[in-house]
Amino acid sequence: MKEENTPTPEQLVSIDFEPPRKSWMDPAVKFRKGTYCYSGVAKHVKYLDLPNPREWQPTDSDWKLPPDWKKIILDGMKERLEKYRSFRLFMDICVRCGACADKCHFYVGSGDPKNMPVLRAELLRSVYRRYFTTAGKLGRLAGARDLDEGVLKEWFYYFFQCTECRRCSVFCPYGIDTAEVTMIGRELLNLVGCNINWVIEPVSNCFRTGNHLGIQPHGFKDSIDFAADDLEEITGIKVDAPINKKGAEILFIVPSADYFASPHYYTLLGYMLLFHEIGLDYTFSAYASEGGNFGLFTSHEMIKRLNNKIYAEAKRLGVKWILGGECGHMWRVMHQYMDTMNGPADFLEEPVSPVTGTRFENAMTTRMVHICEFTADLLKNNRLKLDPGRNNHRRVTFHDSCNPARAMGLLEEPRYILQSACNHFYEMPENTIREQTFCCGAGAGLGTDENMEMRMRGGFPRANAVKYVHDKYNVNMLTCICAIDKATLPTLMDYWVPGVEVGGVHELLANALIVEGERERTTDLRGDSMEQSGAETTDA
């Protein structure tokens, strides 16, 4: 939904950012509507036992910081420099070559030099140098600056203008993971109570009811039952969708938006129909009813606590292994943090597909398999019958969701599924896909409406690549495998490339899936006629 005062695409594309006429070391942040997120609401901050719950907003001149806030931040930095060698390394090794500078979607879309990853990280490095290096005693000459409230506010502004997508890291000759710099920056801000509500409320809800949205078990069941009834209307088949079933072979974890929002919901229908067709012995969980882990946008401690819920539930239910749905950053947590935080999950069995017998050796320590790996394996072994003609009304491209692509290297599997299930598939330009994929502009907790101008700026490079295939091939559907993408790309498309819908990989798979005993399908899972040609949909 566009906010009333969001600039038009024409205004927004003519970037006229003028840096202030003083040194970059002097903070000059202006919290302008549309470019920042609201603060974490006190009751949620309190619920999570996080420091300094209070009523405040970034636009206030007094942020009501604790009196010893500076000491808290510097002690926190010291602790993290000792605990995370990667953090110290990333503070020390950057040579400011600038290879990352124009790789950031926020820099491309805003023109603000402090959104160049190198300079965004330098906001923190300058403080690191001042207090933790010998050369830093020389002050500005050595690229060091004092920590004051202006610097802290600048951190808040820019660390919540980074979606932790890690595109810049792909181009860094030193392999600096800028997302980890942002993560530490946000973690330090959290120590003095500076966080955003779009992150904190989902985290708090997740502890309270099991998911970001605050859906309770009876609401969860109501939604899953509704989906099963809906599928019966579309296909004539009543699928079984067990919840909290002890002794099931597989625990299936999805982002909660899959059973709440649209277009996510059609992907949920897709999973359920697929599992019915292959007779999978699986269960949903009303406790581990969230794949998303907004701990990644809060602190390492929070990542660990949230991730642990999934494994506690796998243990309680006595499943053999875990399958995960079309969720984005859940896979960064699984692939890069879970093992050292809560793993190895050796109380579970090595994941083996009950249909094909394939052993997922890549998931030996986490015991958790991505649904696209699982489904691509079914297709490779000819275990599914598909009629790709049922997707002929869709002219499809694929947005590599940042985390599955860059954090776990899941590049081929979704394409293999889409190319099996669709006759019209077109790739966006090569420097905008796969490991070079451009972010949706709203990840890492920034997908909230008050941040709309920055979302449209940050999403511009992605939208521009979609426009290319829309203009050239009449592409009318942008697919992705992340719930934040599914929530925020429709708004981005309406803004920059009207006429392109957003869908999931398993939604299109299930459109094409020939299910034993089904009646002839007259519509796709959305209830849309399959007769239209793609070009007509685009022009409509």
Added chain:
Amino acid sequence: MPTYEVDGRSYAVDEDGFLENPEIWNEDVAKDFASSEGVDELTEDHWKVINYIRKYYIEFGIAPMIRKLCKESGFKLNEIYQLFPSGPAKGACKLAGLPKPTGCV
């Protein structure tokens, strides 16, 4: 805490203008909030959507799935956008006095 003022009445709301205490909601509240969502007059169709959301919220503590709302109320998603310009999760939920949904939505 921000407030929403209309005809001399004042409501505590969140930053997005959603009612802070969903329990104080009644039909007059919906009427008072309508103009903040660009709705001139609440018609029978508006009430159908609002009442369904409200009833669901009381039972489940959350808004219904968007797909369920469409199916049960008989309106297509674009029709709900016509009724509530900022959509089901924002406009319709706000007039029904629900908190704003958060997460990957």
